[in-house]
Amino acid sequence: MIDTKEFTVLDAMELKLPTIFALSLPELEQWCLDHQIKKYRAGQIYRWLFPMRAKSWEEMTDLPLELREKLAASFSFFTSEIESHQIASDRTEKLLLKLHDREFVECVVMREPNRTTICISTQVGCAMGCVFCASGLAGLTRNLTTAEILEQITQLDRLLDEQEKITNIVVMGIGEPLANLANLLPALERLHEGKTFNFGSRRITISTVGLPEKIRELARIGKRYSLAVSLHASNDKLRTEIVPVNKNIGIREILEAAEYYFEQTGRRVTYEYVLLSGINDSPRDAKQLVTLLKNRHAHVNLIPMNAISLLDIGGSSQETARTFSHILNDAGIVTTIRKRKGADIDAACGQLRLPKIHDQIKG
Numbered sequence: 001m002i003d004t005k006e007f008t009v010l011d012a013m014e015l016k017l018p019t020i021f022a023l024s025l026p027e028l029e030q031w032c033l034d035h036q037i038k039k040y041r042a043g044q045i046y047r048w049l050f051p052m053r054a055k056s057w058e059e060m061t062d063l064p065l066e067l068r069e070k071l072a073a074s075f076s077f078f079t080s081e082i083e084s085h086q087i088a089s090d091r092t093e094k095l096l097l098k099l100h101d102r103e104f105v106e107c108v109v110m111r112e113p114n115r116t117t118i119c120i121s122t123q124v125g126c127a128m129g130c131v132f133c134a135s136g137l138a139g140l141t142r143n144l145t146t147a148e149i150l151e152q153i154t155q156l157d158r159l160l161d162e163q164e165k166i167t168n169i170v171v172m173g174i175g176e177p178l179a180n181l182a183n184l185l186p187a188l189e190r191l192h193e194g195k196t197f198n199f200g201s202r203r204i205t206i207s208t209v210g211l212p213e214k215i216r217e218l219a220r221i222g223k224r225y226s227l228a229v230s231l232h233a234s235n236d237k238l239r240t241e242i243v244p245v246n247k248n249i250g251i252r253e254i255l256e257a258a259e260y261y262f263e264q265t266g267r268r269v270t271y272e273y274v275l276l277s278g279i280n281d282s283p284r285d286a287k288q289l290v291t292l293l294k295n296r297h298a299h300v301n302l303i304p305m306n307a308i309s310l311l312d313i314g315g316s317s318q319e320t321a322r323t324f325s326h327i328l329n330d331a332g333i334v335t336t337i338r339k340r341k342g343a344d345i346d347a348a349c350g351q352l353r354l355p356k357i358h359d360q361i362k363g
């Protein structure tokens with residue numbers, strides 16, 4: 001008999017048990033039936049896992065001890081461990097999660113009045129090689145599984161106050177989400193279920209570097225996810241320098257795929273534009289961007305980059321960001337400047353996993 005009190009995450013990893021969070025409610029019901037357990041118990045377990053935010057089997061006090069032991073012998077609770085938990089002065093919180101194979105991934109919760117947004121990762125590392133991005137410095141190691149993507153959400157959810165709820169999810173952490181659609185989409189599907197988070201697709205934003213075929217694939221699945229395309233440059237020459245994967249794609253093709261996304265879903269696409277001092281932030285760049293986006297269903301989100309000392313890239317000044325924004329707004333392109341969140345814990349865009357990578361590079 002397994003003593004659930006002694007049953008740790010590492011035990012579960014060594015035993016290679018599947019995580020309970022990987023199971024949908026019908027799958028858990030089937031597991032119950034297969035083990036001669038009444039089907040309604042699955043609903044009870046689910047209530048503990050999601051609205052009740054349980055952190056261990058022993059908290060599930062309305063389940064018979066025998067069932068809790070059976071669950072502990074069959075499933076791991078979390079498959080990741082919290083390696084570090086940082087809290088910034090603006091209450092942004094960042095988790096560094098250690099995965100079962102000792103790889104690391106990060107996820108973040110950001111707070112604003114009436115809004116609690118989480119940012120999750122989809123890959124260990126990233127193959128896209130954007131020059132300003134600390135997350136992709138060491139290249140791609142592997143895709144995250146559906147369970148690992150979901151587990152970031154359940155881990156972050158357990159950081160919230162009792163009355164606090166996740167209101168928005170952005171898939172903008174480490175990795176290129178559309179390069180791991182096969183695992184991402186089932187994870188998002190689980191969020192829609194009434195017994196989990198009951199989360200509408202419009203409150204989920206998927207960010208991409210701009211993979212046209214994958215954008216079209218996403219457009220055809222019949223969901224209305226918000227799509228954010230990381231453009232970062234207004235001509236192909238510069239974009240290929242900043243976002244090397246652009247070399248074989250080209251901005252035009254991305255814009256056409258984004259228009260297709262709008263036609264299929266009715267969702268206007270957001271273009272993310274990281275402002276890099278002296279690289280892509282001149283009035284001329286802004287005017288080129290106007291030419292590209294005019295008459296398209298576009299919204300531009302300017303991201304004041306946090307300086308990354310390791311990469312020797314500086315962020316644009318507030319004044320430069322405002323001038324850039326005015327040029328776009330004056331041309332009728334709705335443009336916002338994103339607020340910096342969590343800068344003091346490296347939780348800002350492009351900084352996830354920086355300290356770990358920094359350690360590796362500095363040896």
Ligand code: SF4
Pocket residue numbers: 126127128129130133134135136173174175176209350
């Ligand atoms: S910005 Fe995004 S797509 Fe580019 S390297 Fe970083 S994680 Fe990958």
